[in-house]
Amino acid sequence: MQKKSLYSYSLLDLRQFLEENDKSKFVADQIYNWIYRFYKFDPKDWLNVSQKIKDFITQECDLSLPKIIWNGKSTDGTRKFLLQMDDKTTVESVVIPAKNRLTLCLSSQVGCAIGCTFCHTGTMGLTRHLGAHEVVGQFLSVANWMIQEVSPDLKITNMVYMGQGEPLHNFENMKKATQVFMEDKGLAFGQRRITLSTSGLVPQIEKLNDFPPVNIAISLHAAHDDIRTELMPINKVYDLKRLFEAIKKIPLKAHRRITYEYLLIKDVNDRAQDIEALCTLINSRESKINLIPFNEYPDSKFRRPSDKVITWFQDQLYLKGYVCTVRATKGQDILAACGQLKSEYQKLNLWDQKKVIESESFIGAF
Ligand code: SAH
Numbered sequence: 498m499q500k501k502s503l504y505s506y507s508l509l510d511l512r513q514f515l516e517e518n519d520k521s522k523f524v525a526d527q528i529y530n531w532i533y534r535f536y537k538f539d540p541k542d543w544l545n546v547s548q549k550i551k552d553f554i555t556q557e558c559d560l561s562l563p564k565i566i567w568n569g570k571s572t573d574g575t576r577k578f579l580l581q582m583d584d585k586t587t588v589e590s591v592v593i594p595a596k597n598r599l600t601l602c603l604s605s606q607v608g609c610a611i612g613c614t615f616c617h618t619g620t621m622g623l624t625r626h627l628g629a630h631e632v633v634g635q636f637l638s639v640a641n642w643m644i645q646e647v648s649p650d651l652k653i654t655n656m657v658y659m660g661q662g663e664p665l666h667n668f669e670n671m672k673k674a675t676q677v678f679m680e681d682k683g684l685a686f687g688q689r690r691i692t693l694s695t696s697g698l699v700p701q702i703e704k705l706n707d708f709p710p711v712n713i714a715i716s717l718h719a720a721h722d723d724i725r726t727e728l729m730p731i732n733k734v735y736d737l738k739r740l741f742e743a744i745k746k747i748p749l750k751a752h753r754r755i756t757y758e759y760l761l762i763k764d765v766n767d768r769a770q771d772i773e774a775l776c777t778l779i780n781s782r783e784s785k786i787n788l789i790p791f792n793e794y795p796d797s798k799f800r801r802p803s804d805k806v807i808t809w810f811q812d813q814l815y816l817k818g819y820v821c822t823v824r825a826t827k828g829q830d831i832l833a834a835c836g837q838l839k840s841e842y843q844k845l846n847l848w849d850q851k852k853v854i855e856s857e858s859f860i861g862a863f
C-alpha cells in the first residue's frame with residue numbers, strides 16, 4: 498500500500514494519527530515545528546523527537562517532496578519553478594517579489610479543465626488534481642530552495658492560488674492545504690495573506706462557508722454574457738446571473754471586499770460600453786477591481802490593449818468610485834506571467850524533457 502504523505506496531515510490529523518497508534522499526540526506539534534518552521538524534512542534532524550517516533554513516521558509516512566527540475570529568473574526578479582510530482586507530471590510555481598512582500602503563486606491542478614480561450618494552461622486540458630500534500634509540497638520545495646540558494650532570511654509572505662488549475666475544482670485538497678498553511682504552530686499564514694482565484698464554479702462558490710476564510714478573487718473578465726462565454730466556456734453553464742447570486746452568499750467579514758479580476762483584451766472587452774456594464778454589475782462599496790492586461794504567449798489569438806487604453810479604462814472606473822488597480826506584468830520573459838504557465842518548455846529551449854503532458858478534454862468536468 499502506498500504510504501500517506503506527512504504533508505497531507507493538518508496538525509489535528511497528525512495528533513489523532515499518533516494517538517491512534519499509541520504515541521503521544523504532542524509530538525505532532527514538535528514535528529510540525531521541525532517541518533514548517535525549520536524546513537527539516539529528514540526525521541534524523543528532529544532533535545527533540547524520540548528514535549521510536551522517528552522510526553514510526555519513516556515507516557508509516559511518505560516524506561518526499563515535489564522535485565524542482567528547472568527554475569528560471571526573469572529580469573524583473575520573478576522566478577519560475579518547474580516541479581515534478583511522483584508520477585512524473587509537472588506543474589509550475591512562481592515567486593514574485595514586490596516592495597514589502599514576496600508572493601508565491603501556486604498551482605492547484607496539473608493542467609485545467611475549464612478551457613478559457615485566452616489561457617495557455619487552458620489549452621492543456623486537465624491531467625489530474627493535485628493532492629493536498631502536493632500543494633503543500635510546492636510551498637515547501639520552493640521556500641526551502643529560496644532559503645538555501647538565495648538567502649536564509651527569505652520568507653514568503655503571501656500566497657495566491659493563481660497558477661495552473663481551477664482551485665475550486667479541487668475543493669477538498671485545496672481546503673486541506675490551506676488549513677496546513679494557516680496552522681498557528683506551523684507556517685501560520687494569516688487569512689488575508691492567501692488569495693484564491695476562481696473562474697466561477699458556482700456550486701463550489703456556494704460552499705465557500707466551508708473553506709478557510711481567505712481572500713476571494715473572481716475571474717470576471719467580461720460584464721456581458723456573450724463576451725464572457727466566448728472567453729470562458731464555463732459561462733455557458735454558470736452565467737453572470739447565477740454567478741452573482743452565488744457571490745452574494747460568500748461570507749465576508751466587515752470591511753472585506755471581493756476582488757474582481759478583469760482581463761483587458763484589445764477590441765474584445767476594453768470599450769466604453771464594457772465599463773458601463775461593469776458598473777451596473779458590481780457594487781463599488783463591496784468590490785475591488787484588478788485589471789489584468791492580457792499577457793501574450795506563443796500563438797495566442799488575443800492582443801493586449803495599448804498602455805493608453807489601459808490607463809483610460811482604470812481612470813474611468815476610478816472616477817466612478819471604484820477601487821481599481823492594474824496588475825503589473827511580471828516574469829513575461831520566462832513565460833511566468835498570469836496565464837502563461839503551460840509546462841511546455843521544448844518550444845522555448847529551456848528544458849529538454851521529452852514528455853508532453855497528456856491532457857483530457859474539459860467536457861464533463863463540471
Ligand atoms: N483558474 C483560476 C486561477 C488561475 S488563473 C482562475 O481562472 O481564476 C489566474 C488568473 O490569470 C485568472 O484571473 C486568469 O483569468 C488570468 N489569466 C489567464 N490567462 C491569462 C493571460 N493570458 N493574460 C493575463 N491573465 C491571464
Ligand code: SF4
Pocket residue numbers: 609610611612613616617618619620660661662663696716836
Ligand atoms: Fe483554468 Fe484559470 Fe486558465 Fe481558465 S484562466 S483555463 S480557469 S487556469
